[in-house]
Amino acid sequence: MGKNEDLFIRAQKTIPGGVNSPVRAFRQVGGIPRFVSRAKGPYFWDAEDKRYIDLIMSWGPMIVGHANPEVVEAVQRAAATSFSYGAPTEGEIELAERICHLMPSVEQVRMVSSGTEATMSALRLARGYTGRDLIIKFEGCYHGHADSLLVKAGSGLLTFADSTQNAPSSGGVPQDLVKHTLVLPYNDIAALEEVFLKQGEQVAAVIIEPITGNMNLIKPLPEFLSTLRQLTSQHGSVLIYDEVMTGFRVALGGAQSLQGITPDLTCLGKVMGGGMPIAAFGGKKEIMSKLAPLGNVYQAGTLSGNPVAVASGLKTLEIVSRPGFYEQLTSQTEQLMKGLKLAADTSGVPVSVDSVGGMFGLYFADQVPRSFEEVTQSNIEHFKQFFHAMLNEGIYLAPSAYEAGFTSITHDSEVIEAILAAAQTAFKQLARDLK
Numbered sequence: 001m002g003k004n005e006d007l008f009i010r011a012q013k014t015i016p017g018g019v020n021s022p023v024r025a026f027r028q029v030g031g032i033p034r035f036v037s038r039a040k041g042p043y044f045w046d047a048e049d050k051r052y053i054d055l056i057m058s059w060g061p062m063i064v065g066h067a068n069p070e071v072v073e074a075v076q077r078a079a080a081t082s083f084s085y086g087a088p089t090e091g092e093i094e095l096a097e098r099i100c101h102l103m104p105s106v107e108q109v110r111m112v113s114s115g116t117e118a119t120m121s122a123l124r125l126a127r128g129y130t131g132r133d134l135i136i137k138f139e140g141c142y143h144g145h146a147d148s149l150l151v152k153a154g155s156g157l158l159t160f161a162d163s164t165q166n167a168p169s170s171g172g173v174p175q176d177l178v179k180h181t182l183v184l185p186y187n188d189i190a191a192l193e194e195v196f197l198k199q200g201e202q203v204a205a206v207i208i209e210p211i212t213g214n215m216n217l218i219k220p221l222p223e224f225l226s227t228l229r230q231l232t233s234q235h236g237s238v239l240i241y242d243e244v245m246t247g248f249r250v251a252l253g254g255a256q257s258l259q260g261i262t263p264d265l266t267c268l269g270k271v272m273g274g275g276m277p278i279a280a281f282g283g284k285k286e287i288m289s290k291l292a293p294l295g296n297v298y299q300a301g302t303l304s305g306n307p308v309a310v311a312s313g314l315k316t317l318e319i320v321s322r323p324g325f326y327e328q329l330t331s332q333t334e335q336l337m338k339g340l341k342l343a344a345d346t347s348g349v350p351v352s353v354d355s356v357g358g359m360f361g362l363y364f365a366d367q368v369p370r371s372f373e374e375v376t377q378s379n380i381e382h383f384k385q386f387f388h389a390m391l392n393e394g395i396y397l398a399p400s401a402y403e404a405g406f407t408s409i410t411h412d413s414e415v416i417e418a419i420l421a422a423a424q425t426a427f428k429q430l431a432r433d434l435k
């Protein structure tokens with residue numbers, strides 16, 4: 001028995017499922033999760049000292065590469081002066097200023113410790129600001145695990161006037177909470193128009209992943225976003241862009257800078273902490289001033305604005321702000337996607353690809369999907385076989401067909417060539433098994 005398996009068995013005795021976040025357990029793909037011992041640049045090593053090229057990068061945060069020397073130095077310096085004070089620091093102001101500068105829709109920002117806290121707090125704020133209860137989310141979008149966001153619709157989406165149709169997608173979530181959440185299909189303009197026509201005056205907020213990364217990568221249609229912005233403005237509902245994944249990953253100014261949309265509130269996480277547990281929500285000053293201590297919407301955190309996490313975030317944002325960073329990241333990612341598509345085509349395996357900045361989608365389907373329904377039609381069996389063939393070759397993809405992939409600036413041509421060589425082997429093997 002290998003060391004990874006040893007650790008997995010041991011972990012399951014004291015940690016439910018052996019993991020501290022469910023997808024890590026390899027349930028969709030089967031097999032033994034790799035226990036990481038260390039990482040550097042685009043690589044990590046598992047408990048058996050096998051090296052992998054990482055295409056998850058901690059689900060996005062490690063955009064400047066693992067153990068980036070500049071970030072490590074900044075974190076070490078901060079750590080040497082204690083880890084937490086529970087009192088304000090100058091670093092928090094610098095990080096807030098940098099975020100507001102990079103994302104002009106964010107006039108004020110509040111720091112929290114996870115993306116879940118950011119979306120949960122943004123919703124409470126939107127409800128407090130509007131005095132309304134109803135929120136709208138889109139099918140297949142993930143916004144962390146706050147109760148009112150763990151909802152997916154029943155199949156009859158067009159009967160959304162009857163919101164009791166929504167069923168929680170998790171145990172432990174009361175139906176009473178879920179009735180305030182409407183779920184609509186992503187990219188469906190007609191559904192959006194209909195719900196606003198019927199219930200627009202009750203909608204506190206619409207929350208959206210402006211480019212989704214939690215049902216694989218799905219891009220929004222420009223008319224869908226412009227309709228969304230127009231309807232929310234017209235009805236006084238707060239438009240919340242959940243950029244926890246896309247912020248500083250798809251572009252320096254996030255998805256909103258690529259789309260020319262100004263949301264009312266934005267949620268951030270992942271890249272903004274460079275791998276440390278820090279996240280944020282921010283937006284219009286008029287809305288943000290409803291937060292305690294100024295307003296009556298309560299929100300707090302013992303470790304919020306943690307100085308070590310702030311140091312990591314500040315240095316990471318400084319590095320990504322350097323000229324040419326996103327051009328290089330985008331071009332490397334495109335090179336990877338082009339090569340993967342070519343390798344699949346050569347072997348005759350139906351695959352499509354898409355990417356934006358340092359985020360990519362690899363779909364076992366003829367066409368790039370545009371909705372949750374289309375994503376779920378991709379071939380999971382093909383994905384599983386490909387996943388394990390790649391893992392065997394030392395390439396670590398997300399262990400689920402419904403997750404996006406992530407590159408870093410350290411995924412240079414040499415690293416990409418190594419991934420593509422492995423992919424050629426994996427696709428050939430898959431094609432042989434399909435015959």
Ligand SMILES: *Cc1c(COP(=O)(O)O)cnc(C)c1O
Pocket residue numbers: 113114115116117119142143144145209213214242243244245269270279
């Ligand atoms: C990861 C993610 C979250 C949740 O962030 P956590 O830090 O895991 O709580 C929320 N929204 C989106 C879009 C995410 O990708």
